[in-house]
Amino acid sequence: MSNRTLGVIGGGAWGTALAQMLASDGREVLLWAFETPVVEEINRDHRNSPYLSGIDLNPAIRATGSLSELAGLPLLLVVTPAQHMRRVLVGLPEGPGDLVLCCKGIEEATGELMVDTARAAAPGRPLAVLSGPTFAHEVARGQPTAVTLACADEGQWDRIAPMVWRPAFRPYFSTDIIGAEIGGAVKNVLAIACGVVEGLGLGQNARAALIARGFAEMTRFGLACGAQAETLSGLSGLGDLVLTCSSVSSRNFSLGKALGEGRKAADVLADRATVAEGAFTAPVLQRVARARGVAMPIVDTVCALLAGDVAAGDAVAALLARPLTAE
Numbered sequence: 302m303s304n305r306t307l308g309v310i311g312g313g314a315w316g317t318a319l320a321q322m323l324a325s326d327g328r329e330v331l332l333w334a335f336e337t338p339v340v341e342e343i344n345r346d347h348r349n350s351p352y353l354s355g356i357d358l359n360p361a362i363r364a365t366g367s368l369s370e371l372a373g374l375p376l377l378l379v380v381t382p383a384q385h386m387r388r389v390l391v392g393l394p395e396g397p398g399d400l401v402l403c404c405k406g407i408e409e410a411t412g413e414l415m416v417d418t419a420r421a422a423a424p425g426r427p428l429a430v431l432s433g434p435t436f437a438h439e440v441a442r443g444q445p446t447a448v449t450l451a452c453a454d455e456g457q458w459d460r461i462a463p464m465v466w467r468p469a470f471r472p473y474f475s476t477d478i479i480g481a482e483i484g485g486a487v488k489n490v491l492a493i494a495c496g497v498v499e500g501l502g503l504g505q506n507a508r509a510a511l512i513a514r515g516f517a518e519m520t521r522f523g524l525a526c527g528a529q530a531e532t533l534s535g536l537s538g539l540g541d542l543v544l545t546c547s548s549v550s551s552r553n554f555s556l557g558k559a560l561g562e563g564r565k566a567a568d569v570l571a572d573r574a575t576v577a578e579g580a581f582t583a584p585v586l587q588r589v590a591r592a593r594g595v596a597m598p599i600v601d602t603v604c605a606l607l608a609g610d611v612a613a614g615d616a617v618a619a620l621l622a623r624p625l626t627a628e
């Protein structure tokens with residue numbers, strides 16, 4: 302391991318794709334994965350077939366199952382599912398390196414954004430957030446995208462941005478950590494709603510209307526939590542919302558599509574090893590929004606659908622029948 306080695310915590314699709322992106326300029330990357338067979342396959346075959354199939358990984362990526370190996374690295378991208386992040390970070394030894402949070406969600410048990418959970422789980426570590434329109438397979442293939450890299454201050458940006466900027470991966474500076482987190486968490490819930498519209502065959506007008514009204518919900522909630530409007534209309538908010546609400550490549554969108562086709566959420570999720578974060582975020586988002594007095598009717602509808610309280614067609618009819626209001 303050289304002093305240029307970068308670390309990634311989480312060997313799912315996104316952690317592996319980020320490791321591939323980081324390694325593209327010849328850097329060594331140390332990737333922590335939860336499952337031993339994933340560690341072994343990456344080191345032996347340079348593949349991660351359970352989570353990122355069909356991608357030949359850069360041999361400069363080395364996997365490990367031991368968090369202690371990551372202790373001294375200058376930069377660690379944190380890419381676990383949101384609900385597992387606290388437990389994983391508690392196991393990370395102390396160290397000076399920046400933690401860049403790349404998971405998208407709200408912790409169910411506490412209602413906390415990832416940055417608050419990480420502050421408690423890994424005290425003293427400088428924290429930043431990386432979020433934007435980034436399907437893992439596209440990034441792993443080197444297809445271009447841009448992301449919000451929200452940092453505590455310009456000094457942190459100056460430290461981190463050169464380590465993650467690649468020709469096909471372009472970070473934009475922000476200091477709005479809350480806004481960057483809220484965009485990524487809320488868009489997953491809205492993507493489920495857009496998938497339902499697709500599953501019911503309601504057409505592209507309906508989907509565009511839902512994206513726009515969903516963005517209004519994201520903005521109301523974000524502003525109530527202290528986010529900045531420009532962040533919500535940027536890459537980590539609207540940018541990711543448009544991506545995830547438009548493609549069955551999204552696990553959240555495809556979950557919603559299955560709900561629209563009449564399947565039960567529990568059955569769809571039981572068939573998957575991969576995470577659809579919106580299913581975990583929806584109920585806690587609803588709870589936090591209600592506590593703050595923020596109306597989120599689309600999020601409420603997704604919660605009712607996930608709980609099996611209402612049929613998809615009835616849920617859409619109820620949304621359309623709400624009293625008329627100003628835009």
Ligand SMILES: NC(=O)C1=CN([C@@H]2O[C@H](COP(=O)(O)OP(=O)(O)OC[C@H]3O[C@@H](n4cnc5c(N)ncnc54)[C@H](O)[C@@H]3O)[C@@H](O)[C@H]2O)C=CC1
Pocket residue numbers: 311312313314315316317334335336352380381382383385389403404405406435436437438574575576577578
């Ligand atoms: N896949 C994508 O395109 C993108 C994903 N993200 C976010 O990245 C985060 C991670 O998602 P993916 O990499 O897609 O995961 P994934 O759905 O590909 O894989 C699931 C991950 O969960 C891990 N896991 C399962 N049980 C665990 C446990 N008890 N403790 C720790 N880890 C456990 C598995 O090892 C695996 O890494 C999520 O918050 C997701 O929203 C963000 C941007 C893009």
Ligand SMILES: O=C(CO)COP(=O)(O)O
Pocket residue numbers: 405433434435436437489492541544545550551552553554576577578
């Ligand atoms: O966050 C993502 C793209 O930016 C991935 O979305 P899904 O988790 O819905 O697949």
